[in-house]
Amino acid sequence: MTLDFGKNxxxxxxVSFFGFIALAYVVGIGPAIWVQNHSQPLPGSVAPTHIxxxxxxxxxxxxxxxxxxxxxxxxxxxxxxxxxxxxxDYAFVQPASAWQPxxxxxxxxxxxxxxxxxxxxxxxxxxxxxxxxxxxxxxxQGSIMPAFxxxxxxxxxxxxxxxxxxxxxxxxxxxxxxxxxxxxxALVAYLLARRQVPIEGYGGAR
Amino acid sequence: MVExxxxxxxxxxxxxAKARVEPVADTNxxxxxxxxxxxxxxxxxxxxxxxxGEYLGIKFVIPDIxxxxxxxxxxxxxxxxxxxxxxxxxxAMVGMALYVVPKTSRRKLFSFKLAYVSLALxxxxxxxxxxxxxxxxxxxxxxxxxxxxxVQAVFAVGVILTAYNLIRTIADRDVEEIxxxxxxxMGGLLWTIALLVIAYIPWYQQxxxxxTVIQGFYMHMGVGMWFTPIVLGLTxxxxxxxxxxxxxSYSLGVLAFWTxxxxxxxxxxxxxxxxPIPWWLQTVAIIFSVGxxxxxxxxxxxxxxxxxxxxxxxxxxxSVPFILAGTLAYFLFSFQxxxxxxxxFQALWHFTNYTVAHSHLTMYGFVAFLIWGSVYGLVPRMxxxxxxxVWVGIHFWFALxxxxxxxxxxxxxxxxxxxxxxxxxxxxxxVTDMVPYWLWRAIGGTLMFLSxxxxxxxxxxxxxxxxxxxxxxxxxxxxx
Numbered sequence: 001m002t003l004d005f006g007k008n009x010x011x012x013x014x015v016s017f018f019g020f021i022a023l024a025y026v027v028g029i030g031p032a033i034w035v036q037n038h039s040q041p042l043p044g045s046v047a048p049t050h051i052x053x054x055x056x057x058x059x060x061x062x063x064x065x066x067x068x069x070x071x072x073x074x075x076x077x078x079x080x081x082x083x084x085x086x087x088x089d090y091a092f093v094q095p096a097s098a099w100q101p102x103x104x105x106x107x108x109x110x111x112x113x114x115x116x117x118x119x120x121x122x123x124x125x126x127x128x129x130x131x132x133x134x135x136x137x138x139x140x141q142g143s144i145m146p147a148f149x150x151x152x153x154x155x156x157x158x159x160x161x162x163x164x165x166x167x168x169x170x171x172x173x174x175x176x177x178x179x180x181x182x183x184x185x186a187l188v189a190y191l192l193a194r195r196q197v198p199i200e201g202y203g204g205a206r
Numbered sequence: 207m208v209e210x211x212x213x214x215x216x217x218x219x220x221x222x223a224k225a226r227v228e229p230v231a232d233t234n235x236x237x238x239x240x241x242x243x244x245x246x247x248x249x250x251x252x253x254x255x256x257x258x259g260e261y262l263g264i265k266f267v268i269p270d271i272x273x274x275x276x277x278x279x280x281x282x283x284x285x286x287x288x289x290x291x292x293x294x295x296x297x298a299m300v301g302m303a304l305y306v307v308p309k310t311s312r313r314k315l316f317s318f319k320l321a322y323v324s325l326a327l328x329x330x331x332x333x334x335x336x337x338x339x340x341x342x343x344x345x346x347x348x349x350x351x352x353x354x355x356x357v358q359a360v361f362a363v364g365v366i367l368t369a370y371n372l373i374r375t376i377a378d379r380d381v382e383e384i385x386x387x388x389x390x391x392m393g394g395l396l397w398t399i400a401l402l403v404i405a406y407i408p409w410y411q412q413x414x415x416x417x418t419v420i421q422g423f424y425m426h427m428g429v430g431m432w433f434t435p436i437v438l439g440l441t442x443x444x445x446x447x448x449x450x451x452x453x454x455s456y457s458l459g460v461l462a463f464w465t466x467x468x469x470x471x472x473x474x475x476x477x478x479x480x481x482p483i484p485w486w487l488q489t490v491a492i493i494f495s496v497g498x499x500x501x502x503x504x505x506x507x508x509x510x511x512x513x514x515x516x517x518x519x520x521x522x523x524x525s526v527p528f529i530l531a532g533t534l535a536y537f538l539f540s541f542q543x544x545x546x547x548x549x550x551f552q553a554l555w556h557f558t559n560y561t562v563a564h565s566h567l568t569m570y571g572f573v574a575f576l577i578w579g580s581v582y583g584l585v586p587r588m589x590x591x592x593x594x595x596v597w598v599g600i601h602f603w604f605a606l607x608x609x610x611x612x613x614x615x616x617x618x619x620x621x622x623x624x625x626x627x628x629x630x631x632x633x634x635x636x637v638t639d640m641v642p643y644w645l646w647r648a649i650g651g652t653l654m655f656l657s658x659x660x661x662x663x664x665x666x667x668x669x670x671x672x673x674x675x676x677x678x679x680x681x682x683x684x685x686x
Contacts, residue, residue: 005389005460007382007383009384012384012389013396016392016393016467017396017397017399017400020401020431020467020471023468023471023472024404024423027474027475027490028419028424031419031487032417032419033416034484035419035483035484036410036411036413036414038414039413039416060346061343061344062278062281062342063280063283063284065348066279066280067279069557071481073480073553074480075480075553077627080630080633085481087414087415087482087483089482090414090482091413094412094413095346095411095412096346099343099355099356100345101411102411102417103411105414107418109349109477109561110557111557112637136269137269137270142638143637144265144266144637145269146278147270147273150273150275
């Protein structure tokens, strides 16, 4: 039994393996446990409704988070998106299913499109959101966001109680009317609920 | 009198003559077939994964190119990243490790059967994982953790079996010292096993941004504790062998190994600078990002000092140029990562396309180039069949120029995005200002993809088979 890393493979591999796990505890598992135990909803915030929770699933399924952030940084350049994000903003996020047993906080890593932390306050029109999702270029010139026509149905006539999405001729289908389907309605409900709760001294929904 | 016409008929070769592989048979057929199976699957995933990447690049320029849910940007992006991670880079480097570890342990691989089982499991996970992603079923996490846990568990079993196979090989080695390559290769395998388990255990990711804390840790280690150590380990074997001299310093290699493990493990949170995760965690990540300069200098210095004095051999080799380019990329672009960790630079570059450039500079300029160096350097010595030196040259230059164009465009464009935001101009300006840079990215990406077609052709030329191998030719010449 030698204590030379270069000659004793069990020593070398054991120290690297368990040493890494120890370090992982310090900067990964430990902080995660601490954050989980200290997660509190902000005063005045309300739990998401069923349809908003379904909307978050659509948001994740379609990969919206690859181009949209939901974290406002404490920087002057981020002030247009709202107040700086706080841990409590994400307190209501819950694991979606047994196949996705992690709370998807969807902070995002790229801002190819705008931050969405407060989009419900900034762009509160349901009609605008539907038009934009059906084809972003119908309302924003120069946008490169994908169109999501599969969140809608094209019908000859809208059924009782269904709202028709008004579209400019350039982006409307050749026949019939466009109405959002269940996934489309859920996603828009989720987006419209992205409203920051004010924190005293930090600002909030505008 | 000199004939005027003679100058026109002087042979002008397209490339300088490259050195042939020395005719020494050093392997057996079953072994070569095993390694080649990994390489062949890796190449198939490279072609598929980068074809998807190419298509995604086009979508930035023509967003309405299709309206098919399975091909939409948000679903295809993780298909691209996961395929080139787990399919291409992982299989290629593990395949080469299945050659390097037994070679440096002077012993046969513990089990060929286990190695084929690992290959099948990893292939299965990438295949099923990609299909699910295109169907809109993902883990809800972020980068590189998109496969749902049953799929990633299959991948993890593949890695665990590989680690077991190689540990048994090393434990039974016929030399006293564990060669430095095997430190890195086994380090990469063991760290990644721990990492996958830690990232996919749900108990401490149940609410708030606890999942984000793990994500920062995971997405960083997924690159730096898996690809980085294993491709460095391969190079610690390939480079001295191709240059026919020992590595410059064994101790520098050991220093880089331990600092890699201690410093790199601490820096995951630098992906969430200014996010609402604990501030001390972000500061720790920045400090150790600076510490990584030690590891980088030790690793790069070691390779460059090994190459010193061998300039002619490098020029005459078709494989060492890949290692030289990969080594320089390792230093430059990992150092770029250190700079990006600083809060002042993060304020400018975070969330911009600069980040996309950085991940391609490292995963491609560094990781893929070192893999190619080992493939071109070692596979002909296993199978007895060489690629065409001219086609290897075309692969090299297309890939190099391609990724520099791609990343150059995104670094400039990304900086413009950040400056736009700081200046407070309307958001859409940061989109429309990017248009020319996204076009140049697509052009660079096309060159990269073309180089992969050339690489696939070269892999085909190197396949194990009977016929006129370098050894048969040498024997014939000897007899003549």
